Structure formats: C-alpha cells, structure tokens
Amino acid sequence: MRPPVAELHVHLEGTLEPAFIIETAGKHGIGLPWRSLEHLEAQYEFSDLQSFLDLLYVNLEVLRDEEDFEAVTRRYLVRASAAGVRHAEIFFDVQAHTRRGIPAETVIRGIRRALDRSVADHGISTKLIMSFWRDLPAADAMDALAHVLDAGLPIDGIGLDSAEVGYPPSLFVDVYRTARDAGLHVVAHAGEEGPAEYVWEALDLLHVERVDHGIRSLEDPELVERLVRDRVPLTVCPLSNVRLRTVDTMAEHPLPRMLELGLLVSLNSDDPAYFGGYLDANVDAVVAEFGLDAGTVEQLARNSVDSAFLDSSERARLHAEIDAWRRDRSG
Numbered sequence: 001m002r003p004p005v006a007e008l009h010v011h012l013e014g015t016l017e018p019a020f021i022i023e024t025a026g027k028h029g030i031g032l033p034w035r036s037l038e039h040l041e042a043q044y045e046f047s048d049l050q051s052f053l054d055l056l057y058v059n060l061e062v063l064r065d066e067e068d069f070e071a072v073t074r075r076y077l078v079r080a081s082a083a084g085v086r087h088a089e090i091f092f093d094v095q096a097h098t099r100r101g102i103p104a105e106t107v108i109r110g111i112r113r114a115l116d117r118s119v120a121d122h123g124i125s126t127k128l129i130m131s132f133w134r135d136l137p138a139a140d141a142m143d144a145l146a147h148v149l150d151a152g153l154p155i156d157g158i159g160l161d162s163a164e165v166g167y168p169p170s171l172f173v174d175v176y177r178t179a180r181d182a183g184l185h186v187v188a189h190a191g192e193e194g195p196a197e198y199v200w201e202a203l204d205l206l207h208v209e210r211v212d213h214g215i216r217s218l219e220d221p222e223l224v225e226r227l228v229r230d231r232v233p234l235t236v237c238p239l240s241n242v243r244l245r246t247v248d249t250m251a252e253h254p255l256p257r258m259l260e261l262g263l264l265v266s267l268n269s270d271d272p273a274y275f276g277g278y279l280d281a282n283v284d285a286v287v288a289e290f291g292l293d294a295g296t297v298e299q300l301a302r303n304s305v306d307s308a309f310l311d312s313s314e315r316a317r318l319h320a321e322i323d324a325w326r327r328d329r330s331g
C-alpha cells in the first residue's frame with residue numbers, strides 16, 4: 001500500500017529506541033535516571049516541545065563512541081527501509097555531543113560508517129544535515145560549523161532545532177551565510193511552536209531551501225501565498241505534532257488544508273522512537289484519520305522526492321520507483 005518515499009526530517013538522536021538506550025548505557029557503565037526499561041518507557045508523555053527535549057537530551061548521553069553512532073544510524077536505516085524509505089536526509093545535533101566532550105569527528109565518522117554502506121546494505125541513498133540548537137548562542141553554532149568545515153568533515157547541510165519560541169532565525173544570519181558560502185544546503189525548523197514570522201525570517205534572512213514543520217504558516221495567508229508560489233518544501237511530522245500538543249488531536253492536524261492550498265508538503269517521522277512510529281506509522285495515521293486515497297498518498301511521496309536534495313537523475317530514479325509501485329497496485 002505504501003509507496004517508495006524520501007524521508008527528509010528525522011533526528012538521529014530521536015531514533016534511539018528505549019532498549020538501545022538501556023543496552024548502550026550498560027555498555028559504557030552510564031547511570032541513567034531510569035531504574036528499568038519499563039521506567040524509561042513510562043517517561044514518554046509530553047506536554048510540549050520542551051518536555052520532550054528534556055527526555056531526548058538525557059537519553060542521547062549514552063552515545064559515546066563511533067560504534068554507537070554507527071549502530072544507531074544502521075538501526076534507523078533498517079527500520080526506514082521496511083517503511084519504504086529509499087532516500088533519507090538525516091539530522092544530528094552536533095552540540096548535543098560536543099558539549100559532553102564527544103568530538104564532532106567521532107559523531108560524523110560513526111554516522112558516516114553506516115551511511116557509506118546504506119545504498120548497498122539498505123537500498124537507501126542519504127544526506128547528512130548538521131543541526132544547531134537555537135537556544136544556545138549563535139557564536140557556539142558558528143564555532144561548531146567552522147570546526148567541521150576546517151576539518152573537512154563530510155556533511156551535506158545545516159539545520160536549526162531545539163526550543164523555538166524566543167530564538168528567532170534572525171539570530172543565525174551569519175551562521176547560515178557561512179554555510180551557504182561553503183556550498184552546504186540550508187534548512188531550519190520554523191513554525192512548529194513558533195509564529196509564522198519565524199518562517200518569514202527563515203526564508204528571507206537565512207535563505208532556507210526547505211522549512212521543517214512550518215505548520216503555523218497557515219496563520220498568515222500572505223506567507224502561504226509565498227510558500228506556494230516559490231514551491232518551498234515543508235517537512236510535516238503528524239505524529240510529532242500530536243504528541244507534542246502542537247495540535248490537539250490528529251483530526252485537527254492541518255495536513256488536509258495544506259494539501260488543498262497547494263503547499264509542497266511531505267510526511268516525516270521527526271523523532272520516531274519518541275512519537276509512536278516511523279514514517280509508515282505517520283502515513284497510516286493520516287490515511288486513517290482523513291481517509292486519504294491512494295492518489296494522495298502517491299502525491300505525498302512524489303512531493304518528498306521533489307523536496308529532497310537530489311540531482312535530476314536521482315530524482316528521476318525515485319519517481320520511476322513510484323511509477324512501478326503504482327503499476328503494481330493497479331495491475
């Protein structure tokens with residue numbers, strides 16, 4: 001039923017499953033605040049973005065060496081492949097690790113070990129996007145970026161995440177200019193909990209190629225017009241939005257309205273180990289809630305391919321895979 005698809009908004013740290021967290025803590029002899037797997041699993045109730053980030057940031061401390069970063073990346077790729085993902089653009093939060101004394105080299109080399117084998121092992125092409133915590137000073141992000149560029153560590157783009165309200169994109173103009181000058185792709189979370197104004201700033205000041213979430217854009221008709229006109233991709237994460245109470249219930253999720261308005265939206269899992277499922281669960285949830293037909297599911301998959309940082313031949317390959325899926329379904 002589900003078509004081949006690109007996943008463009010997934011945080012590596014948000015793919016740590018509870019059992020992996022407990023196991024990796026044991027490997028390194030780390031004392032977590034959780035008495036057991038069950039105690040950890042009982043923590044997954046969130047009231048807003050910050051309540052989730054508080055848990056995410058404790059759990060990611062189990063990631064210590066290259067093997068850990070390789071293992072978590074590999075586990076995501078295995079699970080994503082089962083969900084129909086054929087191309088993945090994966091975020092990691094560099095400061096989540098460097099502030100604990102884990103060098104960016106360890107993080108990126110570990111992740112790359114898994115990514116470099118991903119096409120052969122999992123049938124998934126990949127990009128790697130280094131994200132900055134927007135609630136830390138922009139100078140911190142700039143230092144991290146300069147280090148990664150100086151060291152020639154292989155990343156494909158930068159992003160901006162963590163607590164949104166009070167930390168507008170305008171704080172990061174210099175960081176984004178440096179990244180663009182270095183030939184990196186640029187995206188940013190905006191309009192998740194923050195206002196439509198932050199989406200304008202991401203577009204006009206950071207010159208982002210894609211907006212992560214962006215659901216609050218609907219509060220500003222002029223912004224919607226701009227996003228439609230320029231075909232700006234929005235990476236929408238329905239299960240995340242419900243679990244973080246950005247929307248009250250799935251029935252109130254703006255996805256159908258976004259499609260009606262002609263926005264270039266794709267479906268994504270955000271932090272799948274925390275929000276109740278991977279990309280397939282997100283597709284199933286919106287299909288069940290809104291009764292989307294196969295044509296709409298196909299359109300969302302094609303949107304994901306059109307929103308990805310792929311060259312024209314890679315894009316054509318993925319559209320051809322979706323064509324084959326459609327023929328199989330109707331044949």
Ligand code: HPA
Nearest residue numbers: 011161162163189270271
């Ligand atoms: O959805 C998110 N928003 C902001 N920061 C994040 N870090 C992981 N997921 C998110």
Ligand SMILES: [Zn+2]
Nearest residue numbers: 161189212270
């Ligand atoms: Zn996110």
